[in-house]
Amino acid sequence: MAPRLIKRKEATVDSVVSAPSVPPQPAPAAAPQPQPQPRAAAPVLWCQNLTKAYGPAVALDRFTVSVPAGRVVGLLGPNGSGKTTLLKMVAGVSHPTAGEVRVAGLPVGPDSKALVSYLPERPYFSRSMRVREMLAYFADFYPDFDTALAHEMLGRLGVDPTSVCASLSKGTVEKVQLTLVMARHAALYLLDEPIGGVDPAARDYILSTIIRAYRPQSTIILSTHLVRDVETVLDDFILLRYGQMLLHAPVAYVREKGTTLDAFFREEFRC
Numbered sequence: 295m296a297p298r299l300i301k302r303k304e305a306t307v308d309s310v311v312s313a314p315s316v317p318p319q320p321a322p323a324a325a326p327q328p329q330p331q332p333r334a335a336a337p338v339l340w341c342q343n344l345t346k347a348y349g350p351a352v353a354l355d356r357f358t359v360s361v362p363a364g365r366v367v368g369l370l371g372p373n374g375s376g377k378t379t380l381l382k383m384v385a386g387v388s389h390p391t392a393g394e395v396r397v398a399g400l401p402v403g404p405d406s407k408a409l410v411s412y413l414p415e416r417p418y419f420s421r422s423m424r425v426r427e428m429l430a431y432f433a434d435f436y437p438d439f440d441t442a443l444a445h446e447m448l449g450r451l452g453v454d455p456t457s458v459c460a461s462l463s464k465g466t467v468e469k470v471q472l473t474l475v476m477a478r479h480a481a482l483y484l485l486d487e488p489i490g491g492v493d494p495a496a497r498d499y500i501l502s503t504i505i506r507a508y509r510p511q512s513t514i515i516l517s518t519h520l521v522r523d524v525e526t527v528l529d530d531f532i533l534l535r536y537g538q539m540l541l542h543a544p545v546a547y548v549r550e551k552g553t554t555l556d557a558f559f560r561e562e563f564r565c
């Protein structure tokens with residue numbers, strides 16, 4: 295893949311959501327439409343001019359990308375550069391102000407969500423539940439959830455499935471959440487800061503085994519500030535700044551320059 299270099303510039307307000315001036319009218323009855331089907335040849339993730347504005351502030355600015363199957367992609371950028379905003383829109387928990395997202399050729403909706411396993415940046419499960427109850431909850435909710443694999447991962451990560459979530463440390467909560475997300479058989483995994491709080495030994499297992507080895511056919515997009523830790527497992531990276539894409543390239547692109555992704559990132563975003 296040829297690297298895509300995009301000239302940097304300050305974010306501008308080009309699209310703001312405005313409230314409708316008339317009350318919504320009931321839609322006329324429409325003939326049933328055929329449901330869109332995933333297309334094998336379509337990129338797993340495709341975004342065209344994807345934009346998210348919060349009032350006058352643009353969190354993501356005309357983001358365009360195409361990511362094929364089987365890639366592990368690092369989503370990198372300084373605080374506030376739009377990483378979480380992008381992942382939320384692909385996952386369908388936030389809606390674009392403008393532009394388009396497709397997952398395996400499907401517009402974001404119930405069909406695309408069935409293909410996506412999303413790890414949000416903040417814990418979301420009930421503190422009163424036990425870990426094994428969370429597993430049962432996921433198994434009920436997602437037909438592609440692999441309970442045996444989840445137990446294997448928890449065992450390797452040293453998490454007791456009988457623990458009550460409220461009793462777990464921050465890093466252990468992260469391990470449980472990542473297990474729940476990665477035990478699904480999804481086409482696209484969106485991981486928002488998956489290893490920030492976990493200890494270095496668990497981090498190695500998560501990166502080398504859970505991220506790199508378990509899902510060779512799937513695409514994994516992970517946002518992180520731990521560039522040095524993740525760079526050995528990444529195929530490609532996307533650099534964001536002020537909501538705009540600076541660069542989408544294979545990690546080999548920086549290695550050919552005789553540097554590391556971590557050094558490249560630090561140089562690019564030096565304060």
Ligand SMILES: Nc1ncnc2c1ncn2[C@@H]1O[C@H](COP(=O)(O)OP(=O)(O)OP(=O)(O)O)[C@@H](O)[C@H]1O
Pocket residue numbers: 348351352353371372373374375376377378379380
């Ligand atoms: N709900 C919101 N309302 C208003 N502004 C928001 C909202 N969510 C995000 N933003 C703004 O959008 C921009 C991008 O935020 P985002 O969380 O996507 O960045 P990030 O790259 O994930 O940051 P970090 O590395 O700190 O997690 C920031 O300027 C942020 O303040």
